[in-house]
Amino acid sequence: MHAALLAVLAGLGTGLSLLVVIGAQNAFVLRQGILRQHVPAVVVICAVSDIVLISAGVGGIGTVVRRWPAALTVSAWLGAAFLVTYGVLAARRALRPERLTAADGAGASARAAVLTCLAMTWLNPHVYLDTVLLVGSVANSYGHARWLFGAGAAAASTMWFTGLGFGARLLRRPFARPGSWQVLDAVIAVVMVCMGVLMATRA
Structure with missing residues (x-):
């Protein structure tokens, strides 16, 4: 029982250490949370995707990723193009502060x-490197308890995205001012473009 608990806690800690960083996915979830737009769907997609990837890593699919590097290269170029485009759009929003309010984009579709x-x-190729390869490798070092480690990592993902998505509404009042949205979108633009360029250079 003690060993099982340690495996779960180790997975929880590893999962949180990979999630609690400024990144494209977190920035997007935060913005959707502040706007209160389609938050349940976004949170479910992020959490379920992580659970699927963690399960693949724990199940040993990481070896397939290692043997097919071309897939990561293609993913990197597509992801880079997408992130840079999203960053440019965020920059355009930041340059139009008069249109940046808490209701901005209320008509965006689900x-x-x-x-x-x-x-x-x-x-994002890093999701395969971090979630599938890294988490999978660490999980498999726990032997028979690897699925408990994976369960801890999956729990971390679920808790993080739920807290980020639904907790972001607490920031809604400060973001009633256009200037706050201008700063947020400027930060998002920098994060997205930098990550996209970095992703392309590493492809």
Whole structure:
């Protein structure tokens, strides 16, 4: 029982250490949370995607990723193009502060939010390197308890995206001012473009 608990806690800690960083996916979830736009769908997509990837890593699919580097290269170029494009759009929003309010984009469709979220997650090659390879490798070092480690990592993902998506609404009042949105979108633009360029250079 003690060993099982340690495996779960180790997975939880590893998962959180990989998630609690400024990245494209987190920035997108935060923005959707502040706007209160399609938050349940976004949170579910992020959490379920991580659970699928973690399960693949724990199950040993990481070896397939290692043997097919071309897939990561293609993903890197597509992801880079997507992130740079999203960053440019965020920069355009930041340059129009008079249009940046808490209601901005209220008409955005659920389909657009879902497709953007899926692209943020599955076109990022680092998700395969971190979630599949890294988490999978560490999990398999726990032997028979590897699935408990994976369960801890999956729990970390679920808790993080739920807290980020639904907790972001607490920032809604400060973001009632256009200037706050200008700063947020400027930060998002820098993060997205930098990550896209970095991704392309490493492809």
